[in-house]
Amino acid sequence: MGAVAAVASGMALGLLIETGIAWAISDTGIASGVLAALSSLNEVIDNLRNVIVGLLVALATLFLTIGGVRYILAGGDPSEVEAAKRTLRYAGIGYGIATLAPLLVSILKGIVGA
Template sequence: MSPTPPPQLRAPRPSRRVGWCRTVLLVAVVGVFVLAGGAAAFAATVPPGAPTAPDLNTVLNNIRNWIMGILALLATVFLSIGGVRYLISNGEPSEVGKAKDSFRNAGWGYGLAALAPVVVEILKQIVGG
């Protein structure tokens, strides 16, 4: 009998879910920087004497509205993806599980969108607005 060769050792690959989460996080971070850069560029082009934001509360309310809109949009995308996955799954347990994960992520997104006003109120308390 010949000896069997030792098994090849490979580094474990990250799961597809981890890769997906990293991609979503990267897109969110890049989106924030793009929005912040666009706001700075817009602020630099305001002519002298033009009206500005009246107070800090208005600015924080606008930030809250943007956060709520972006989170609700992402949650709706996840809800749609989950629905399509559930329809296409044809009862296959792994695909149904992926659809349920998408539904869960959509729920988290809607929950965070609902909590955005609370976060802005906390920010107002911190900065004294």
């Protein structure tokens, strides 16, 4: 059961990363060869923030789903229930980081002077 979950989560993570990269490429115009469209450092940082937040939310949702399924399938086994709770905790941390990403980007903009 663990191997199937690991393979499924790896495939889902790969799909999420691939989708995020494709979205970033199409959003910034790299696919059409227009790298000069990024007119300022602010725009680059904002695009990067959007991609990272999207990936974080998608990954946290994946962990939330896996944690819920593990909790349901635990069958009362205390170690499995604890593992499921730990996975749900990690999902919450991921959502928290995704929520704080705009604040972290504004701090970064202040540091680089953009």
